[in-house]
Amino acid sequence: MIKKYLNNFKDFPKEIWILTLITFINRAGTMVIPFLSKYMKENLQFSYSQIGWVMVFFGIGSIIGTWLSGKLSDKIGFYKVMVFSLFASGIVFILLHYATTFEELCVGILVLTTIADMFRPAMLVCLKTFTTKENRARAYSLTRAAVNLGFLFGPVLGGLIIMQLGYEYIFYVDGLTCIVAIIVFMFFVRDKKIPVKFKKLDIVPQKVSVIKDRPFMLHLVICLITGILFFQIFTTLPLYHKERFNMSEFDSGLLLSLNGLLILLFELPIVNYVTRNKINNHRVIFIGLLFMATSFLLLLFPWEGVLIPMMLFMTCGVMLTFPFANSFAMERSYELQEGKYMAAFTMSYSFAHILSAKTGMEIIQRSGYESNWIFMATLGIVGTLLVFKLFAMVEKEDLKNSERLISIESNDKK
Template sequence: MAVLTSQPSVAPADRLSLPRPFWMLWLGTVINRTGAVVQPFLSVYLVQVQNFTLSQAGAVMTVFGVGSLLSHVFAGWLADRFGRRLTLTGGMLAASAAMVVLGAASGFPAVTATAFLLGLTIESYRPTSQAIVADLVSPTLRPRAYGLLFWGVNLGYSVAMVAGGWFADHGAHAMFGVNAAVAVAFAAVVWRAVPESRPAGTSLTGARLGAVLRDRLMLGVCAVTAGYGALYAQAFTTLPLAVAEQGVNRTHFGLAMALNGVLIVAVQPLTGKWVARQDPNRVLAAGTAVVAAGFALTAFVHDARGLALTVAVWTSGEIVIAGTVPTIVAALAPQALQGTYAGVSGMSWSAGAILAPVIGTALLPLGPDVLWTGIGLVGAASALGALLVGGPVRRRVAAANVA
């Protein structure tokens, strides 16, 4: 299995620079995420505007989640089969149309069906963007490039959370139009400024999902990713419920969680060059262990300051991990399957995130000691898995580069 070694379109003397198409992709991503106001507040909209019951809102969100889970693999397959540029542009235009229809829909059946379509398209940019970076950026610079994309997503998301809250209170239907508009803007930026990057002649041999499922090493990486997803997603599922019982009120919880975004925006760009010089498998293992330790320390939290400290710990691990998984996946994937590998990787993270509330709520009644020790062990297992797959990943990459 060959490793993609296509070089970025920059002058040889400027090897530390990222190519212009990457920066245009980054810009489009920031624009898109800045206006991504629907997803964080969709459940609120369903209850307060559509007047759905909690069970109906939960069902719609579940269907939306299933669509999002499938979107990773579907978009990755399309990117390998029909090209990155067409897939990303088409996916964003389809997401925009789904946004508009969902904002106009009423009634449980129509809203549910449209929410599935939105879920199926809204995450399509992720595996496609990963494949574009793998095509354009040299292997040594990929951790930095993927880390910058992660930073851009969080930069935009911090704005979207504020804007979405305002729309949820003052114009819930308008937020669908805003989100649809930024998706169209993202599509326009990509179509205008990001050329097709898929290596010539790969479309006929690409898009084979079965090849990924037969790659045991890739499946091992996916298991590690799923474990990390189950660990990290506790921040948005079990954590707010648990710390309320441990004495932290909602206002203080929100302030502590805001620290996560502040640290990512302020610190993550400073780590890119250092992370790029390290082995991504070891960085993934170390970072996951730090995230696990941060959540395990939550057992001792009884006030906002203690919570802020644990958030700072697991955020530091999250920051260094940012570009590692896509870097590893890009190294394992052959040229013809960069999108498909990225899609399977994204789906594995989403699967872990879906498991997060199942694990967390099962442990929650047993008390904070058992809960956070259990969550910490999930993270420790994921970190150990990252170490175990690291050696085989390095050997495959070395063999492919020699060949």
């Protein structure tokens, strides 16, 4: 059984393992994020509305950063973008400790996320460059396993540091781990130019507008909904733990770490099983969104014991949506335009961060936590309906492409 599990990690190039390692270092170090809402509420005495606005700037910076990353990755290459992003964000993380007013924190978070979120689209291009189509989904899941292994340790360590030393120290830890991660990357991985290739010359134009790619745009809407649901565990859920059940940062961190542990253990085998059996990605995403919607319905029960099954359902939803959403985005990106597609894909989650935080905080302030959980569950159901629509669009597109190929082959024979 152990041998079968370990087989899921075979046949990856060295560069993917290094990328996985630095992702783990970076994610384990980014321990301030799960506690940012509590830090602003308890230490800085911000209102729910102010916390929501800071998270809006968090999302705006993410949008700017991912857009810049897409442009720069196609022009100067993913390598330079990744190096700049991690090193500079490490410096900004340390400086962010000195931002204590509402205005200063808005500006600081904007600058931080603009720089830090330049990393992800470039990292996705890096991942695509060093993998084949057959092991791409598995490679993405491997890096996500690293993210979640880091997320397993990060919140617990962050909670301990906060309880023993105070919030200010986790800003220094966050900054130093970013710098260490990029030093490791530069030492072991060399820059690699993406070879010039063209796909399906008779079917797909070489220059494709992302906005005109209708299936891809609908996919981004589904990713937006998925992100809104997921980011609740970083924004409203920690506050809910404290205000309804008086949980400490360490207890809240342990509960959040359950998400990372389960994904570490089960996501890659699930992805491997789905890929090996050629199960349609959209069917898997549909089930995942149902799980995520159910997790919020469980929160309507005012009992502390429901927090564990809630996290189980949320984690199952994440494992069945995120890897396959990324795989679909990669498959639709064309050569020499990967940066644009990956930036657009990542920006959908940046918009989700804005909407998730602000919407959740406003609903809680006006109507309470229960109204927010009902809204999020309803949004998840809407997402499942959109998955059905996307599946039909892709099926129709594939049929048209097959007919055109047959027509081209017939003309060539003549």
